[in-house]
Amino acid sequence: MMSTTLSRRSLIAALAATPAAALAPRLSWAQAARTLTIGVVSDPVTLDPAMMASFFELSVQFNIHEPLVHVTPEMKIEPGLASVENPDPLTYRFTLKPNLTFHDGTALDAAAVKANFDRMMDPALGSPRRSELAPVDSVEVTGPTTFTIKLKTPYAPFLQVIAIRAGMMVSPTAVKTLGADFATKAVGAGPYKVVSWTKNSELVLERFDGYWRGKAPIERLVFRPIADETVRLANLRSNTVQLVDAVPAQTVAALSREANITLKQSPGLGFNAFSLNCTRAPFDNPAVRRAFVTAIDPQTVLRAVYFGTGSVAAGAIPPSIAWAYDPKFAPYKPSADAAKKLLADAGITSAVPVSITVTNSPAQVRTAEILQAQANQAGFKVEVKQIDATSLITVLRQKDFDLCMSPWSGRTDPDGNMYNYFTKTGPNNFAGYQSDKVTDLLEKARSATAEGDRAKLYREAEAAIAQDAPMLFLAFPATLQASAKGLDWVQYPDGAFRLQFARFA
Structure with a gap:
């Protein structure tokens, strides 16, 4: 016992004599090895992937949920929970890894997968995943760990779609027992x-x-x-x-x-842009939308907010999706005088009041202040409204704005950057934009199988969207x-x- 006591005293003395600066990294290292x-x-x-629609779920979603297939940093598809065969454009045959379970210990089998797809595609749930899975015709359980998904029409981005939120499986038992929780x-x-x-x-x-x-x-x-x-x-x-x-x-x-x-x-996949509310004044008038977009110089935003990182955006498809990106696409030449003329031609003679809604982050506030300054020189009278980040999705869905930030993290396929934002019933169509032409082009683009054909359709859609101006594109952030x-x-x-x-x- 005495020797133990002495050793403890020696240890305490040694620690006391050790400089705190030398100890701190080791102690924090030991803690960090357990906790990040x-x-x-x-x-x-x-935290429910079937209902996720916010930019801010990105940080956590892949840590709680696992998709059926996995996308690599190089944007290639590889097996995740399942491997997949694609014998024809309408058929995908999946085989789950053996002995998979959810966090609650219940089996992650083919029946659970079908329950997930049924839930996401149920109109009563109102899941944003429903539009992403619209081409799905059926999900058939073919064995304990095998299932087949049949499509109504070819759907080029299907595997990319189920590599993210639409492919994240949750416990059907927990969904039932927890309810709203x-x-x-x-x-x-x-x-x-x-x-x-x-x-x-x-x-x-x-x-x-x-x-x-x-x-x-x-x-x-x-x-x-x-x-x-x-x-x-x-x-x-x-x-x-x-x-x-x-x-x-x-x-x-x-x-x-x-x-x-x-x-x-x-290089990122997403864009920083602002939705213009097409369902109410002043932006229910396409001429006013075009005037506002013409008044803004995205290069100024890139310099003052992004400090040269990233690149200017003129549409929804970033340079990182090289096969569909058009580097020559520049539908607007920023000009306060040109914006004033557009307003005058529309019969507008007084300053147009506009409210810009942004979250209270310094970068978004700086962006809004630049838009405010430039638009005020072009015949608008702009105020800036700041909101908490968690309120953003509610404001957008309720269309409680004139002009509101609508950042998008991006997807590995152009469909993920365009379809939900610009089709008539898209869940991210916060602008309330209604274009039969654009909806038809985007429907055709997701069902075409050749990249060249798809790229042509996306470029035509981007040109039509630019003409209608439901969204102000600013940057493709890094x-x-x-x-x-x-x-x-x-x-x-x-x-x-x-x-x-x-x-x-």
């Missing part, structure tokens, strides 16, 4: 399971031992919403968080020189994220964190 804390711009709105306590089959969610504070996930790839290297994830970009980076520098999304573009040069931080950037130096993680073009692949070095 992520600073994100905003809380998600829901499923939105906050979702039970999936991803690498991490939900432990707790205190809204506007933290979402805690714990690794799922039954994950099909094997246990994730990091035991616990904690997502903390930190809207203020300066505070978010301060937390990264202090190691309070070890990973952050939405790195402010103006900090890229400085962060790249910091020894303890890893900065990653890549994906900018940063971490503590000791974290090894993979960046994806859509900006989503897939942390089953992360580990501390």
Whole structure:
């Protein structure tokens, strides 16, 4: 007993004599090896992938939920929960991996998959996935771990669609037992399971031992919403968080020189744009919409908000989808005088009042202030309205705006950037835009099988959308994220964190 006491005293003395600075990295390292804390711009709105529609669910969705197939950082499709054969354009035969389970221990079998598709496609649920799965004709269980999906018409982006939210399987048992609480306590089959969610504070996930790839290297994830970009980076520098999304573009040069931080950037798939509410004045008038779009110079936004990262957007298809992107597409030449003339030609002689709605992040507020200044010089009278990030999707869906930010994380296929936004009944058609021509073009583009044919249809659709001006396109932002130096993680073009692949070095 005496020797034990002496050894403890020796240890205490040794620790007391050790400089705190030498101890701190080791202690934080030991803690970090178990827990990764992520600073994100905003809380998600829901944890139910069938109902996800917000930009802000990106950070968490792939950590709780696993899709049927997986998309690589190079945007290639590979097996996920299932492998797939495509014997003809209308038939997809899936085979699930054996012995799959959800977080609650229930079987992830072919019957559970069918239940998921039935739920997402049920009009009563009102899932945004329903339009993404509109070409699906039937889901047939052919064995305990096999099922076949038949399409009504060829659907070129189908595998890309089920590599994200439409392919994320949830426990049918949990959906039934949790009811409305499923939105906050979702039970999936991803690498991490939900432990707790205190809204506007933290979402805690714990690794799922039954994950099909094997246990994730990091035991616990904690997502903390930190809207203020300066505070978010301060937390990264202090190691309070070890990973952050939405790195402010103006900090890229400085962060790249910091020894303890890893900065990653890549061309994104999404766009930063603003929906113009076509269902009420003043933007129910196409001439007023065209005038407003003409008044805005996206290059100014790119310089002042994105500090040269990313690229100017004239439509919804980014340069990263090279086969469909048209680098020569520039339908508007910014000009205050030209905008004034458009208003005058429409018989408008007084300043047009417009309210711009943005979330209260510095980048979005800066963007709104640029739009305000430029539009005010072109015959508009603009006010800026700031809202909380979690309120954005509600404002958009209720069309409670004149002009509202409508950022999109992007998809690996152009259909994912256009169909839901610009078809007449698209769930992301926040502008209330109604064009038979554009809807027909986008329907044809998703059913065409040759990339060349599809690219032609998308370019024709982009030209028609530009003429009608239901959306003000500004930029294709780069994906900018940063971490503590000791974290090894993979960046994806859509900006989503897939942390089953992360580990501390």
